[in-house]
Each structure stands twice: as structure tokens, then as C-alpha cells.
Amino acid sequence: MxxxxxxxxxxxxxxxxxxxxxxxxxxxxxxxxxxxxxxxxxxxxxxxxxxxxxxxxxxxxxxxxxxxxxxxxxxxxxxxxxxxxxxxxxxxxxxxxxxxxxxxxxxSEIEFASEFTEATIVGITGSNGKTTTTLLMHHILKAGGLNVGVAGNIGDSFAAQVAVEDFDEYVLELSSFQLDGIKNFSPHIAIITNITPDHLDRYDYSFDKYIASKFRITKNQTPNDFLIYDADDEAICNWLSQNKTKAKLVPFSITKELSYGAFLRNKEIITNINSDEFKMSIAKLTLQGKHNTKNAMASTLAAQLLKVRKQTIAESLEDFEGAEHRLEKVQKVNGVAFINDSKATNVNATFYALECMDNPTVWIVGGVDKGNDYSDLMPLVREKVKGIVCLGLENKKIIESFGNVVDVIVETAGAEEAVKVANKIAERGDVVLLSPACASFDLFESYEDRGRKFKQAVRNL
Structure with missing residues (x-):
């Protein structure tokens, strides 16, 4: 490295x-x-x-x-x-x-493999948005002509790529579990998309320990490196106010204007780093929603730091197709749109998904609960959800949380049954959203398996 x-x-x-x-x-x-x-x-x-x-x-x-x-x-x-x-x-x-x-x-594999490459590394972590940001970042850098690989939690392993191909740049999606196993690993550019409670069973149910794990991404960075972060995120800002990193801080925000970094003005992304301003209307982004605006900001800042042309960045933000199982449009059946957000394995990810829904929504939710608190979802559920279909073996907490808010709640025990029930509840113009807010291991091998079975069930309608 x-x-x-x-x-x-x-x-x-x-x-x-x-x-x-x-x-x-x-x-x-x-x-x-x-x-x-x-x-x-x-x-x-x-x-x-x-x-x-x-x-x-x-x-x-x-x-x-x-x-x-x-x-x-x-x-x-x-x-x-x-x-x-x-x-x-x-x-x-x-x-x-x-x-x-x-x-x-x-x-960890990340630590081991990083010692055998001289590549420039962009490391991306966060409770949500890291897969989309990783894929978007890779898409921009590839369009910019860089010899770039993508690895970490995604695709072929980092170690195998270093052995077989060894790119000049890598974009790595990094979970807290991977960061726990680093000693000397240090990305040139680190991105923290956000931090909300997740995997707390792995961290003695301590949110502070989980936050500290995420910030291991910057522990070995130098003054020549960069930490791009969400300046609207309370957990991130609290940590930065109490701890030091040697990296240069590069913030982004959708709530306030910044003199350095990225912000939103009149529905336009504006970045200002290295005296190099970039502007783009959020209406042109292929991925919509506040969280995707933030993902676009983080990716744009990193691409600018790596000297990718602004026109290339803009074109890439316009033609990026998004990640499978993340707000993935499956198809419309009799005027009902089916959306696969199986990768939403925590409450915060589901919050983003519901926030993006503009039509009455039948919400498929449930699985292995990781200590979820559903109260943050209540305003969105009241406003947007007309029916809930539970997809898990233990649905008591979901029913207790939303039983007085949503008229129709049905329990199911498989993707095919869940899709058929949701389709009966939905009417023309509605959306059926699979956004489980839970892990998948009670009924499925993985969130990918859950998403694929959901999509197959939709196609079978």
C-alpha cells in the first residue's frame, strides 16, 4: 500500500x-x-x-x-x-x-490484501448507502478511464483481484466487521455515508462501539488523505467533535450550505473543493430520494479528488443504473409497481425506501429482527402505507408497532405467498415494496436470495 x-x-x-x-x-x-x-x-x-x-x-x-x-x-x-x-x-x-x-x-482479508498492492484505495463504509455509493463510484471512475476494481463486500474478493489482476485503483465497500480486522490498512479516500444502529448484537448492544468500529476506516489515514462524511449525521459529527483524524475532512450536506465540500441549493448539487466547482440538478440523477442525493455528493467529491473530469462525473450520475436489491424496480402488474429493496436489512434503510414512495404502498416487512426500534418509521407508515405483509417467522414486534396504524396486516411464510397477498391488497396505481428492515436468515440464505425469490414470485403473478 x-x-x-x-x-x-x-x-x-x-x-x-x-x-x-x-x-x-x-x-x-x-x-x-x-x-x-x-x-x-x-x-x-x-x-x-x-x-x-x-x-x-x-x-x-x-x-x-x-x-x-x-x-x-x-x-x-x-x-x-x-x-x-x-x-x-x-x-x-x-x-x-x-x-x-x-x-x-x-x-481481515482487507488488511492482508492491502499489503500486496500499491493501488490508490477509496474505502466506503456506513450503515446504509455503501453498496450504491461503491457501485456509483466505480461507475464514475471507470467512465473516467481509470484502471479500477471494485471489491470488499461486493463482487470478487479484494485478495483474489490483487493476486490475479491488481488494478491501479480500488473502490472497496467495507463493513464494520471487515474494519474490525485491520491494523495498518489505510484508504487514500475514506467515505462514511451515515451511521445508524445496526449489528448491535455484535457490539455488546453498544451504539458507541459500533460507531468506533466504523471510524476505524480513518485510523491510519495521513494528512495527505481525505475523509468524506455526511455533515447532517449526528453520530458522525459527535464522533468528529470528540476525536481526531489526520485526514482532511470533506463534508457533504443537504440541509446547510458549506464553504468546502458538497451541498444543495435550489435542488442543485454544488461541490466546492480545490477551487473547483461542480453543479448538477438533482432532477437529472437516475437515482432519486434524499439518500441517493447524498450518495451522489459523496461519489462526486471522491471523483473530483481523483481528478475525473466534471463532464464525465455528470454523465455517469445521469446513466448509473443502481444496485440490485436496492429500490430495484421489478415490473408493473395490472398497474401495480413492484419494488425490490431486499438489501434494506435495518430500519434506517427502510426509512429511506418509504421516504421515496409517492404512491399508496403495500409494505412487505420482516425477518430476523436485530433489536429494531420501528418508532422512527411511524410518520412515514401513517402517511404512505395502506397494508403490511409480514415476511418472517417472528412478527410480533411488527404487529404490535403498527397494528393501530395500518388497517390490514397479514402474516406470510414465504416470498411467493407474500407477493400474492400483497397483490390482492394493492390496487391500480399502488406500489408493493419489499423493504424488510430485518436480516433474511430465518427463511432465506441471504438478502440476495430473498430478493431473487421476490422477483421470481412477481414474474409468476
Missing amino acids: KNQDKSQIPFFSPSEEKRFLVILGGGESGVGTAILGKQKGYDVFLSDRGSIKEKYKKVLLQNEIEFEENQHTEAKIFAADVVMKSPGIPDKVKLIQDLISKGISVV
């Missing part, structure tokens, strides 16, 4: 002996790290407590990488010089705690 002091990286110091890399988790990030580790001369062993998907097993076998599944052989794992753990494994797991107590470095 550029401008990195390698002396601070004990597990990458040169050695005549082969280093032993153990990888915990045989998913996208684990297998990518295994490929990169082997390429860089490590002895590699991958261990997964569950079963490994066939497509990943094939890659491991092709690359002659030793692995095990459905178990962890601790004697072998504790012989590691460095351990890369999947972001899905919490730090509090006994195996991880034992590794740390033995002084063995436990890092």
Missing part, C-alpha cells in the same frame, strides 16, 4: 522460512486470501467449521491449497504465523480469543 511503513507490519517482515497462513472461513474472502497467500509464498491452510461450497472447493483443489471443512483442527490453526478470519466470525468466539492470547496476528 502507498506510503505504508512496512516496519510496522510484523507478520510481513522478510524471512527465509516460509510463513504459515491459516484462513478461517471458506467463502469468497477466505478463498481469495488463500490464492493470494500462496502466490506470495506462504504455506496456506484453510479451515471452515461448516461446509464449503463446491465452487470454492474446486478453486482450492485447482490451486493445490490444503483445506478442511466441518471442523477446526486447533493444533494446526495455533501453529499459524498469521490468521485471516472471515468477517462473519465474531471476535468474541473462543478460538479467536485463544489465538489473540497466544500473540498470533488475526487480520
Whole structure:
């Protein structure tokens, strides 16, 4: 990584002996790290407590990488010089705690891979909007002629791309789980889209700990780096008022005018950085809604810092198609519009979705509740929602929250049933919105699986 002091990286110091890399988790990030580790001369062993998907097993076998599944052989794992753990494994797991107590470095894929690239990195985190901002940022930079890869929580793993292709720039979508495993990783440009309560079960139900995790994105930045952030976000502004970052602060806002950064005036985005002003009407953005205006601001600021032409930025904002499962228009059936927002796995993401609805809405909601407080949604539900279809095994909190507000609430146990019930409630001109505000693991493999099954059910109507 550029401008990195390698002396601070004990597990990458040169050695005549082969280093032993153990990888915990045989998913996208684990297998990518295994490929990169082997390429860089490590002895590699991958261990997964569950079963490994066939497509990943094939890659491991092709690359002659030793692995095990459905178990962890601790004697072998504790012989590691460095351990890369999947972001899905919490730090509090006994195996991880034992590794740390033995002084063995436990890092994330992002940390490991970043040591083997000189690329300029744009790192994007936040409770919501990070996928859209990552894809939009990649779209702009690609249109600007940059040799850019996109990775992190999205697409092929960062480690695999560094091993196979190694781009000049990367746009990385970074979850708090990935940031928890960094030691020296430092993006040239960091973006924090927003911070609202999410994944609190992973952070001892402490919002402060979750906020601190997000701000790890800037902990190694230098005065030559940039932190782009939402100046309307209370949690972000509170942290910045009490903590220091070396990076240059670049704010954006839709509520106030700023002398530096990006703001809104007369329904026009205006950015002012490096004495270089950019203007664009929000009516021209393909993605509508206040949150997407903010995503556009953050992406524009980062693109300008990377010297992309203003005309290219404007054209890219006009023709960007958006992320699958994020306010994705599926199709109209008998005058009823069906929208897939399966990626809305928390209340704040669903708030954005409901805010964008201009027509009477049948709202499909529910799944694995992560400690949700639905009270913030109440004004929008009163104003816009005509019926609720519950899609989850445990719907008590949803029913208690909205039973006195919405006349029709129906419980369902699958995407097909939910779509059929919603279609019966809806009338011509209405919208059926899947925006669950919950995780998907009670009925589905993932939010992608939930979104795909919803779309198939709509097509089957």
C-alpha cells in the first residue's frame, strides 16, 4: 500500500522460512486470501467449521491449497504465523480469543490484501448507502478511464483481484466487521455515508462501539488523505467533535450550505473543493430520494479528488443504473409497481425506501429482527402505507408497532405467498415494496436470495 511503513507490519517482515497462513472461513474472502497467500509464498491452510461450497472447493483443489471443512483442527490453526478470519466470525468466539492470547496476528482479508498492492484505495463504509455509493463510484471512475476494481463486500474478493489482476485503483465497500480486522490498512479516500444502529448484537448492544468500529476506516489515514462524511449525521459529527483524524475532512450536506465540500441549493448539487466547482440538478440523477442525493455528493467529491473530469462525473450520475436489491424496480402488474429493496436489512434503510414512495404502498416487512426500534418509521407508515405483509417467522414486534396504524396486516411464510397477498391488497396505481428492515436468515440464505425469490414470485403473478 502507498506510503505504508512496512516496519510496522510484523507478520510481513522478510524471512527465509516460509510463513504459515491459516484462513478461517471458506467463502469468497477466505478463498481469495488463500490464492493470494500462496502466490506470495506462504504455506496456506484453510479451515471452515461448516461446509464449503463446491465452487470454492474446486478453486482450492485447482490451486493445490490444503483445506478442511466441518471442523477446526486447533493444533494446526495455533501453529499459524498469521490468521485471516472471515468477517462473519465474531471476535468474541473462543478460538479467536485463544489465538489473540497466544500473540498470533488475526487480520481481515482487507488488511492482508492491502499489503500486496500499491493501488490508490477509496474505502466506503456506513450503515446504509455503501453498496450504491461503491457501485456509483466505480461507475464514475471507470467512465473516467481509470484502471479500477471494485471489491470488499461486493463482487470478487479484494485478495483474489490483487493476486490475479491488481488494478491501479480500488473502490472497496467495507463493513464494520471487515474494519474490525485491520491494523495498518489505510484508504487514500475514506467515505462514511451515515451511521445508524445496526449489528448491535455484535457490539455488546453498544451504539458507541459500533460507531468506533466504523471510524476505524480513518485510523491510519495521513494528512495527505481525505475523509468524506455526511455533515447532517449526528453520530458522525459527535464522533468528529470528540476525536481526531489526520485526514482532511470533506463534508457533504443537504440541509446547510458549506464553504468546502458538497451541498444543495435550489435542488442543485454544488461541490466546492480545490477551487473547483461542480453543479448538477438533482432532477437529472437516475437515482432519486434524499439518500441517493447524498450518495451522489459523496461519489462526486471522491471523483473530483481523483481528478475525473466534471463532464464525465455528470454523465455517469445521469446513466448509473443502481444496485440490485436496492429500490430495484421489478415490473408493473395490472398497474401495480413492484419494488425490490431486499438489501434494506435495518430500519434506517427502510426509512429511506418509504421516504421515496409517492404512491399508496403495500409494505412487505420482516425477518430476523436485530433489536429494531420501528418508532422512527411511524410518520412515514401513517402517511404512505395502506397494508403490511409480514415476511418472517417472528412478527410480533411488527404487529404490535403498527397494528393501530395500518388497517390490514397479514402474516406470510414465504416470498411467493407474500407477493400474492400483497397483490390482492394493492390496487391500480399502488406500489408493493419489499423493504424488510430485518436480516433474511430465518427463511432465506441471504438478502440476495430473498430478493431473487421476490422477483421470481412477481414474474409468476
